[in-house]
Amino acid sequence: MTEFARSADGLQIAYEASGEGEPVLLIHGFASSRVQNWRATGWYKTLNDAGYRVVTLDCRGHGDSDKPHDPSVYGYDNMAGDALAVLEAVGVANAHVVGYSMGGHIGIEILMKNPQAIRKLAIAGVGERYLHGQFDARFAIADAILENDLGRTANPIAKGFRIFAGQPGKDREALAACMRGDRKAYPAAELARAARPVLVVCGENDETSGAPGPLAAAFADACAVLVPGRDHMSAVGDKVTKKAVISFLRD
Numbered sequence: 262m263t264e265f266a267r268s269a270d271g272l273q274i275a276y277e278a279s280g281e282g283e284p285v286l287l288i289h290g291f292a293s294s295r296v297q298n299w300r301a302t303g304w305y306k307t308l309n310d311a312g313y314r315v316v317t318l319d320c321r322g323h324g325d326s327d328k329p330h331d332p333s334v335y336g337y338d339n340m341a342g343d344a345l346a347v348l349e350a351v352g353v354a355n356a357h358v359v360g361y362s363m364g365g366h367i368g369i370e371i372l373m374k375n376p377q378a379i380r381k382l383a384i385a386g387v388g389e390r391y392l393h394g395q396f397d398a399r400f401a402i403a404d405a406i407l408e409n410d411l412g413r414t415a416n417p418i419a420k421g422f423r424i425f426a427g428q429p430g431k432d433r434e435a436l437a438a439c440m441r442g443d444r445k446a447y448p449a450a451e452l453a454r455a456a457r458p459v460l461v462v463c464g465e466n467d468e469t470s471g472a473p474g475p476l477a478a479a480f481a482d483a484c485a486v487l488v489p490g491r492d493h494m495s496a497v498g499d500k501v502t503k504k505a506v507i508s509f510l511r512d
Contacts, residue, residue, distance in 0.1 A: 263325055266318075266350035268343050270334060275325035276318040276347045280309035283380070284356035285510070287317040288344055288364030290386060290497070292426040292436050294324030298361055302498030311507050316356065318347045320363070321439070328435035335442025341370040345378055355380055357510050361497050362386035362470070366444075372455050373447055381458045383506045386493055388463040389471030392479060394446035403440040406433050418469070449479040459483035460509040462502050464491030484509070 265273045277295065285308055289298035295317035299305060308315050319326040320340055344367060348356060357380045360368035365387035372382050398418070405419035406426045414420045426436045459480045461473040465487050477485035486505040488496045496502055 264350070266346040268321065268346055270339065272321055272327040272329070274318055274321065274343045274347060276316065276350065278314065278316045278351050279305060280314045282312040282314050284314045284316055284353045286344060286348060286356045286358045287315065288358065288360040288367050289320065289323070290362030290364055291439065292323070292422065292431060294319050296324065298497060304503070307503050307507070313510070316347065316351055316353065318344060322432070322435040328432045330434045330438050332438045332441035335439040337367055337370040337445065338374070340367050341374065344371060345375060348378060357381045359383040359506055362493065369447065372457060373451065376456050379457050381510060383460040383462065383509055385462040385502055386467065386470050386496060387476065388461060388467065388473045389475040391446055391476050392449060396444040399440045399444065403437040406437040406440065452479040453481050455480050460486065460505065462486045462488060462496070462505050464488045464493060464496035466490065466492040467496060469493040
């Protein structure tokens, strides 16, 4: 059942919880939702069957949450705050966190700013490219998301984002604003001070994220898993990804 938490800046953030056991907070990727990223790919059932309580949210601008069109409200600090508001709403002081792509970036933000809220952090769809801190391409992607004529977008990555963001029920203006939001990548020297175990999982063919090993190596306590034959869009629901996360949470 969909419920709502209130963000620090007054937005309604949709969430739901299911199952019993240790809590696992799932944070979805850009232009997705808790339903598309996690429920439709079998994560709810996988985690519930493994004895975990699943808590999922729709990030601001996505799913059933409020969708402002102002880029200034989409910094990862605000979005991390939304995740913490959801944990508070369900009465959980800390949880395992699993984030995919944008959700992985948000998970890192929580880890670095509010480590007490995290038991273990599993990052999927975020890899070596994170360490380069290159976010300039997001402006071209945001422009493509607002473009009505697909033929005018030549860049295949931008076009892929446009197609995904153009699926029924999605607010392209909100998603473009989200893509233009303030972004920060922590350098390796800062990541090394993170005080929680980390898992990094990426698809073998994921050109968006890059390889998982270099990012895992930046943390003091981390491991990396490569998902054979998968790219950025297909790794999320793969059985190798699920097995790696479950094993990591149980260790």
